[in-house]
Structures are given as structure tokens and as C-alpha cells.
Amino acid sequence: MELQNHFYNTTFVASLLFLLVIFKIVKRLSCNSSTSNLPPGPWTLPLIGNIHQIISSSLPHHYLKNLAEKYGPLMHMKLGEVSHIIVSSSEIAKEIMKTHDLTFCDRPNLLFTTILTYNATDIAYSPYGEHWRQLRKICVLELLNVKRVQSFRSIREEDVSDLVKSISASEGSIVNLTHKIYSMISGITAQAAFGKKHKHHHLFISAMEEILSLLGGFCIADLYPSIKMLQRLSRAKTKFEKLCRETDKILQDIIDDHKSSDMKTTKDEDLVDVLLKIQQENHHSHQHPLSDDNIKSIIQDMFFAGSDTSSGTVLWVMSEMVKNPKVMEQAQAEIRKVFDKKGCVDETELHQLIYLKFVIKETLRLHPPAPLLVPRESREKCQINGYDIPAKTRVTINAWAIGRDPKFWVEAESFKPERFINNPIDFKGTDFDYIPFGAGRRMCPGIAFALPNVELTLVQLLYHFDWKLPNGMNNEELDMTESFGITAGRKHDLCLIPITRRL
Numbered sequence: 001m002e003l004q005n006h007f008y009n010t011t012f013v014a015s016l017l018f019l020l021v022i023f024k025i026v027k028r029l030s031c032n033s034s035t036s037n038l039p040p041g042p043w044t045l046p047l048i049g050n051i052h053q054i055i056s057s058s059l060p061h062h063y064l065k066n067l068a069e070k071y072g073p074l075m076h077m078k079l080g081e082v083s084h085i086i087v088s089s090s091e092i093a094k095e096i097m098k099t100h101d102l103t104f105c106d107r108p109n110l111l112f113t114t115i116l117t118y119n120a121t122d123i124a125y126s127p128y129g130e131h132w133r134q135l136r137k138i139c140v141l142e143l144l145n146v147k148r149v150q151s152f153r154s155i156r157e158e159d160v161s162d163l164v165k166s167i168s169a170s171e172g173s174i175v176n177l178t179h180k181i182y183s184m185i186s187g188i189t190a191q192a193a194f195g196k197k198h199k200h201h202h203l204f205i206s207a208m209e210e211i212l213s214l215l216g217g218f219c220i221a222d223l224y225p226s227i228k229m230l231q232r233l234s235r236a237k238t239k240f241e242k243l244c245r246e247t248d249k250i251l252q253d254i255i256d257d258h259k260s261s262d263m264k265t266t267k268d269e270d271l272v273d274v275l276l277k278i279q280q281e282n283h284h285s286h287q288h289p290l291s292d293d294n295i296k297s298i299i300q301d302m303f304f305a306g307s308d309t310s311s312g313t314v315l316w317v318m319s320e321m322v323k324n325p326k327v328m329e330q331a332q333a334e335i336r337k338v339f340d341k342k343g344c345v346d347e348t349e350l351h352q353l354i355y356l357k358f359v360i361k362e363t364l365r366l367h368p369p370a371p372l373l374v375p376r377e378s379r380e381k382c383q384i385n386g387y388d389i390p391a392k393t394r395v396t397i398n399a400w401a402i403g404r405d406p407k408f409w410v411e412a413e414s415f416k417p418e419r420f421i422n423n424p425i426d427f428k429g430t431d432f433d434y435i436p437f438g439a440g441r442r443m444c445p446g447i448a449f450a451l452p453n454v455e456l457t458l459v460q461l462l463y464h465f466d467w468k469l470p471n472g473m474n475n476e477e478l479d480m481t482e483s484f485g486i487t488a489g490r491k492h493d494l495c496l497i498p499i500t501r502r503l
């Protein structure tokens with residue numbers, strides 16, 4: 001009897017909760033539908049909106065590009081209770097990231113990123129405001145400027161040389177470039193951030209990888225923010241929180257080690273040293289204080305924003321060159337001419353590699369590592385192209401579709417680095433037809449940090465080795481499928497056979 005009562009009670013509470021959820025959703029949906037002048041978009045189902053369509057697409061940027069061909073470059077979709085607009089042309093991207101940049105420079109409050117970023121107090125996910133401005137200033141002026149990046153040159157050169165040695169040791173056999181490149185680039189980032197290899201180096205990097213894979217997943221709680229219960233019920237959240245606690249402990253250890261060691265000379269300062277110095281200065285001058293949690297969140301940003309994107313770029317460049325052997329030959333000829341004369345490979349001559357820069361640009365056009373950029377959110381209501389965009393609308397900019405827009409790009413789907421000859425278009429955020437690093441106030445501040453990693457790695461891979469596919473595969477057979485996640489890397493590892501051409 002007692003058991004039966006318990007069963008009835010549980011069923012009653014569950015039904016009540018269910019009704020409450022339905023009531024809340026219907027209420028929210030009816031409030032939102034008061035805006036009738038929204039941009040066009042696909043039909044929506046009650047309660048779930050367009051979730052079923054997005055979920056069934058394996059690569060959202062592909063699906064959204066196709067949808068935009070039907071509904072236009074400014075499209076409205078409803079995912080759960082949240083309004084989204086999807087931008088797929090350079091004209092509308094310019095409206096969002098230039099004309100109305102201030103309206104659209106917030107980031108949405110998402111469950112996992114909020115946990116990861118110490119309650120959205122990092123650079124990439126903090127809301128627009130004084131805190132973000134201060135961190136962004138530190139990032140641009142102190143951490144990622146050309147001089148600071150230059151100071152990490154010996155780390156890059158050493159790590160890339162080690163990569164060459166380990167590839168040489170596998171001469172003639174299959175090398176998994178995906179593993180090698182990712183671990184090298186996260187290793188470079190770790191050393192720039194923390195200095196010498198920390199005892200928990202590998203643990204930290206593998207926890208970061210796991211966090212990244214969870215971040216790339218679909219989180220239903222983010223689509224019904226008014227139903228807090230969904231956040232509490234998320235099982236992935238518990239796992240995610242545990243991982244974040246682990247990385248927090250490692251990062252705090254690193255900070256404490258730095259605090260207890262003697263102040264370093266400017267020459268071998270790492271990013272944690274720089275941030276601790278700013279923490280002390282701000283403490284004395286009563287400027288915007290920088291807490292240990294702020295420092296940890298900034299360092300994490302460098303990993304999340306920098307490692308997958310840069311290694312993914314190297315891997316796509318290599319893949320495109322394998323598919324287009326003439327391009328690889330031309331890039332190798334340029335690199336070998338410059339460095340044969342010099343006698344060794346280092347960073348000093350990177351500026352001479354004009355063709356290689358075109359190859360990288362063309363790769364970023366076809367394979368922007370963040371194809372939908374990082375989501376934004378409107379801070380107030382606004383009109384774009386004659387349509388009403390309510391406050392708190394999430395904004396997705398399909399940089400991948402914009403880079404393949406046949407209205408701007410001739411033979412848009414073909415890999416043709418030559419298109420950049422005598423073409424001043426650049427990824428610095430002023431040409432909205434080409435925005436792999438975004439644009440406006442929230443544009444990527446890490447270009448100066450990313451490029452030497454990408455360029456030096458490619459130079460070494462192409463100077464020392466020729467490359468062929470395993471198992472007698474033809475070049476055009478290389479699979480170019482993308483993975484679904486926070487970045488669009490290769491779905492399958494890039495495995496190639498190196499043939500040494502220069503020792």
C-alpha cells in the first residue's frame with residue numbers, strides 16, 4: 001500500500017511538472033509570436049520549433065546554407081523557445097558586425113560554456129561590458145601582440161623541429177598527422193601559457209580535449225532557458241562539471257607555482273607571469289581587479305580558441321594540397337628555394353612565402369575552423385533589412401556559406417590559391433565576403449598567435465618531405481568529410497606517408 005501511494009505521488013508530481021513545463025513553453029511561445037515582422041524561415045512545430053530539422057542535419061553549416069537558398073540570407077528559426085537568426089550573405093554580415101555591431105556583440109548564456117568560463121567571466125563568452133573590455137584589452141595589448149608572439153619563437157621552432165624528427169623516424173610508413181599536429185600545437189600553447197612543461201601537462205591537455213568534445217554537442221537546456229529544471233537534469237552536465245573541476249585544480253596549481261617562484265626576467269615570461277604581474281599592478285593601483293579565476297579563464301580561452309582552430313587549419317591545408325598536387329609542388333618549390341639558400345628552416349623568412357600565404361587563405365575560405373563563428377546575441381531590438389529582430393535573439397553567422405557564395409567567388413567550390421594574386425581581400429575583418437576570424441568588436445584577437453604556428457608547421461612539413469596517400473590511394477580519393485563539433489575539423493584522421501627530401 002505504502003509502495004502504491006509512493007507510486008501515485010511520484011506519478012502526480014511528474015505529471016504536474018510536465019504540465020508546468022508545457023504551460024511555460026506555450027506562454028513563452030505566445031509572447032514571442034507577437035513579433036510578426038520577423039525574417040522569413042522554415043515552418044515551425046509547436047513547442048520544439050525547428051529543433052527537429054537542425055538535429056537531423058549532420059553538419060548544421062551545410063544544412064543552413066541549403067535552407068538559406070530557399071529563405072534568403074537573413075533567416076529566422078525557432079529552436080525550442082529561443083529565436084535565432086541565421087546570416088548567410090556578406091551584406092547582412094556587414095549589417096550585423098559593422099553597422100549594428102554594438103547591438104549584436106553579446107554572447108548567449110549557454111549552460112556548458114558558463115560552467116567552463118567561471119560563470120562567463122572569460123573573454124570569449126563574457127557579456128559585452130566593462131569586464132569584457134578590460135580582459136580584451138589585456139589580451140590584445142599584453143598577451144597576443146606581435147612582440148609577445150615573437151618572444152615564443154624558440155618554443156615554436158623547437159617543437160616543430162621535434163615534429164620533423166619524429167616524422168623522419170617513420171619515413172616510408174603511415175603517419176597519423178592529425179594526432180601529431182594537434183598534440184604539437186596544444187603543446188606550444190601550453191608552453192607559451194605556463195612555461196616549461198608542467199607535471200600535469202598531459203592530464204590537462206586530455207581533459208581539455210574531452211571538454212571540447214562535450215562542448216560541441218547539442219544541449220537541450222540551452223533551448224529552453226526558462227525551464228531551469230532541464231539544466232539540473234542534464235547528465236552530461238555532471239560529467240562536464242567534474243572535468244572542469246579537474247582542469248581548475250591543475251590551473252590553480254600552475255598559478256600557485258608561479259606565485260611562489262621568483263619573478264622571471266621579461267625574456268622568458270610566459271602568459272601566466274604576465275597575467276600575475278597585471279594582477280599585482282591592478283591590486284596596487286585599484287584598477288579593475290584580476291582574480292585567479294579570471295586568469296584561469298583567460299588561459300583556458302587560449303587553448304579552446306587556439307588549439308583546435310590552428311591545428312585544424314594545418315590539416316585542411318595538407319589535405320587540400322594532397323588533393324591538388326600541383327599546388328603542393330608549387331608551395332614546396334617556393335619553400336625549398338627560400339630555405340635551401342638559407343641553409344636551415346626558421347621563422348625569419350616566413351614573410352617571403354607569398355604563395356604559401358595564398359594557400360592558407362584559400363584553405364580558410366573553404367574550411368573556416370569555426371564555420372558558424374561563435375554565437376552572438378542581440379542586446380536590444382533592432383531592424384535589419386526591414387525585418388524586426390527582437391532583443392535576446394541569438395545570431396549565427398554562416399562564414400562557411402559566405403566563403404562559398406558564388407555571387408562573390410568565381411568557381412566558389414574549387415581550391416584555387418591563385419585567386420588571391422593581386423586581390424587585396426583579407427581576413428582582418430574588413431572584407432565581409434571572407435570572415436574566417438569573424439569581424440567587429442568580438443573578432444578573433446588571436447591571428448598573430450595562430451599564423452606563425454600554422455605557417456612554420458607547414459613550412460617544415462613541406463620543406464623536408466614529399467607526401468603520399470597510403471595503400472596506393474589516388475589523390476582525389478582522399479576523404480574530405482568534416483566533423484560535427486565546436487570546430488569543423490576533418491572527420492577522419494589525416495594519415496599520410498612521408499618521403500624525406502631534405503634532412
Ligand code: HEM
Pocket residue numbers: 123124125136139144301302303305306307309310313368369370373374436437438439440441442443444445446447449450
Ligand atoms: C586559425 C586559427 C583561428 C581561427 C580561424 C579563429 C577564429 C575565431 C572566430 C571565428 C572567433 C569569433 C569571432 C566573432 O565572434 O566574430 C574567434 C574568437 C576568439 N578567438 Fe580565435 N581563431 C583562431 C585562433 C585563435 C588563437 C590562436 C587564439 C588565442 C591564442 C584565439 C583567441 C580567440 C578569442 C579569445 C576569441 C574571443 C573574442 C571575443 O569574444 O572577444 N583564436 N576566433
